[in-house]
Amino acid sequence: MFICGLFSSFLVIKWGIMDKIRIVGGRPLDGEVRVSGAKNSALPCIAASLLTADPVFLRNVPGKVRDVSTMILLLEHLGTNASWEGSALRLQADAIDEFEAPYDMVKTMRASVLVLGPLVARFGKAVVSLPGGCAIGARPIDMHLEGLQAFGAEIRIEHGYVSARAKRLKGAHYRFPNITVTGTENLIMAAVLAEGKTVLENCALEPEIADLIALLRMMGANISGEDTPTVTIHGVDSLYTAQHSIIPDRIEAGTFLIAGAITGGSVTVTHCVPGHLAALLEKLGKSGCRLDAGQNSVHIENHGQLHPSDIETHPYPLFPTDLQAQYMALMTQANGICRIHENIFENRFMHVAELQRMRADIKVHGHVAEVHGRTALSGACVMATDLRASASLLLAGLVAEGVTVLQRVYHIDRGYERIEEKLRQLGAEIERIS
Numbered sequence: 001m002f003i004c005g006l007f008s009s010f011l012v013i014k015w016g017i018m019d020k021i022r023i024v025g026g027r028p029l030d031g032e033v034r035v036s037g038a039k040n041s042a043l044p045c046i047a048a049s050l051l052t053a054d055p056v057f058l059r060n061v062p063g064k065v066r067d068v069s070t071m072i073l074l075l076e077h078l079g080t081n082a083s084w085e086g087s088a089l090r091l092q093a094d095a096i097d098e099f100e101a102p103y104d105m106v107k108t109m110r111a112s113v114l115v116l117g118p119l120v121a122r123f124g125k126a127v128v129s130l131p132g133g134c135a136i137g138a139r140p141i142d143m144h145l146e147g148l149q150a151f152g153a154e155i156r157i158e159h160g161y162v163s164a165r166a167k168r169l170k171g172a173h174y175r176f177p178n179i180t181v182t183g184t185e186n187l188i189m190a191a192v193l194a195e196g197k198t199v200l201e202n203c204a205l206e207p208e209i210a211d212l213i214a215l216l217r218m219m220g221a222n223i224s225g226e227d228t229p230t231v232t233i234h235g236v237d238s239l240y241t242a243q244h245s246i247i248p249d250r251i252e253a254g255t256f257l258i259a260g261a262i263t264g265g266s267v268t269v270t271h272c273v274p275g276h277l278a279a280l281l282e283k284l285g286k287s288g289c290r291l292d293a294g295q296n297s298v299h300i301e302n303h304g305q306l307h308p309s310d311i312e313t314h315p316y317p318l319f320p321t322d323l324q325a326q327y328m329a330l331m332t333q334a335n336g337i338c339r340i341h342e343n344i345f346e347n348r349f350m351h352v353a354e355l356q357r358m359r360a361d362i363k364v365h366g367h368v369a370e371v372h373g374r375t376a377l378s379g380a381c382v383m384a385t386d387l388r389a390s391a392s393l394l395l396a397g398l399v400a401e402g403v404t405v406l407q408r409v410y411h412i413d414r415g416y417e418r419i420e421e422k423l424r425q426l427g428a429e430i431e432r433i434s
């Protein structure tokens, strides 16, 4: 218990948990902004380093993103030797002596569950705190566990922890009843060291999964079928050292494109993969924004009226739930009614009440939100409830009249590297109040 208390107070100091962000709205953004590496690829790739005793080198890791630091801390807790060599993160799991991911770490970041597959695959045992619910939904991990059981793991749940044990996992055929991103990643990582052949069906298609597969293949894994719903893995006895560069963060890129649109600005987002943003670009084009996609950049301009364009969130390649809140803020500035269907998480409209406090006119009916625009938003003190909701409130603050103060900034730091500095670079009047 003393250790847990110490870890929490360490978080408060290290990560400025009490910080706020102050925004003065009304300035059109202008200029270029560079996207960081993808948080949702860095997390599984860091966990994958547990699959070998050799060093794994990861580049383009968003080191200032808090969830990434938490994952590195978790691996160090398990016994990994982690260090930065220049801009590369070096991870070596050659002295793993702990197999438990404690509640105090998992409760701050549910993606900690990604150590489950690699630990049981390489060491035959893992104990991970059950993540429990979060602001956006219940988010069970039943499919992760069902898949591991199909590989022959013995799964027990006790005292809030799941323990998985197996002499050696055995390849199997498993079909996900529903699409799950980290579920797909966990079972792929479990199967690469399993005995024999595994076929996973109805896999998620998010680009972060293909990125993980690229790393695992470089470590010597035998995998085929990335970017398709069916992934086939032939287990190997061991994996070895590798170097890999993490793909750009498409959600961060999308957030900056929406920042350019909502402020009536002219923004170029660089070091991104335009193809990963197709669903968003289609909607921004329909809403009236001018878009130019380059090889690894997208330029957006909005100097006119915005038109409403309905969205439905679905697994990739359709519209991502992680851009739903940001897109909602944009649609408060469109002339007419926009309907937003959230199909992935049952409670991902927490930002609505705060946007309404900024004078937005939004009505929620179950998992559909109806945004009535155009509304002249007014600045206010608002409270972040989760990562993407906080990005939505920050975007609303950029266009609102007067001052907006965003509280509980630690939510936004979980997924964006110093977002206020990048926005200031684009001409926003924004500052962090520590």
Ligand code: EPZ
Residues within 6 Å of the ligand: 040, 043, 111, 137, 138, 139, 140, 141, 142, 143, 144, 145, 178, 179, 180, 181, 182, 183, 321, 322, 344, 345, 346, 387, 388, 415
């Ligand atoms: C990943 O979460 C992302 N996180 C989320 O991003 C993202 O919102 C989500 O995928 C959907 O795109 C990371 O990659 C670290 P799921 P994940 O399993 O894997 C249900 C952000 O903002 N489900 O694909 O946890 C689940 O409740 C974060 O960066 C089960 O029922 O999401 C949800 O309704 C937030 N049983 C749906 O499936 C399971 O075993 C999809 O969840 C697993 C999931």
